[in-house]
Amino acid sequence: MPRRRIAAVFVRPRLPGGFLPARTTSLRTVAALLFAVQATGVLAQLPEPTELVDQQHCMFCHTLDAPFLAPSFHQIADRYRTVPNASAMLEEKLVHGGKAHWGDMAMPLPEDRGGPLSPKDAQTLVQWVLSQ
Ligand code: HEC
Known part of the structure; x- marks a missing residue:
């Protein structure tokens, strides 16, 4: 992998914006809201499909929460969580x-990541990434 291209991923991550509510909302409200959302399980994280993740070497380039050679799974989830049809794409x-x-x-x-990937396994992986 040429170094320059890796640097480009670092330097120009297009971060998804606009998740935080309006500035006037107090932190307490935000905290209460997040708690409520978590309590209803909307943000519940799915268990990691470890075998697939290992077989496809996902963590070779990704981490859950820090951009590395690729955007983090948290960034990806934040960007696509509310986008219709994102999982199919x-x-x-x-x-x-x-x-x-x-x-x-x-x-x-997939062939360069460790072997062919079935559509069903891709679905499992994407659902997991989007739950991060
Ligand atoms: C060799 C490095 C590498 C490996 C291995 C890898 N990825 Fe990625 N991944 C990337 C890069 C680089 C990007 C950013 C590509 C782009 O700009 O769309 C990316 C982007 C993504 C995206 C977002 C795509 C988009 O269109 O926004 C998802 C989802 C993803 N990876 C999931 C996975 C999963 C799941 C695995 C394991 C099956 C995996 N990746 C393995 C390098 C890797």
């Missing part, structure tokens, strides 16, 4: 590849 991309959405470096195809 991401599943397709995991299996067949597609153009880069975060920088210049596209994600390698």
Whole structure:
């Protein structure tokens, strides 16, 4: 992997904005809101499909919460959580590849990550990533 391209991923992450409510909302309200959302399980994290993650070497480039060679799974979840049909697009991309959405470096195809990936396994992985 050429170094310059990796740097581009670091330097130009297009961070999703606008998650925080209006500035006038007090922190307490935000905390209460987050608690309420968590209590209803909307943000519940799915268990890691470890075998798939290992077989496809996802954590070689990604981490859960810090951008590394690739956007973190938290960043990805924040960006796509509210986007309609995002999971279908991401599943397709995991299996067949597609153009880069975060920088210049596209994600390698399954064959280059450790072996073919079935659409069902792609779905499992995407649901897990989006629950982060
Ligand atoms: C060799 C490095 C590498 C590996 C291994 C890898 N990724 Fe990625 N991934 C990337 C890069 C680089 C991007 C940013 C691509 C872009 O700009 O869309 C990315 C982007 C993504 C995205 C967001 C795609 C988009 O269109 O916004 C998802 C979801 C994702 N990866 C999931 C995974 C999962 C799940 C695995 C394991 C099956 C995995 N990645 C393995 C490098 C990797």
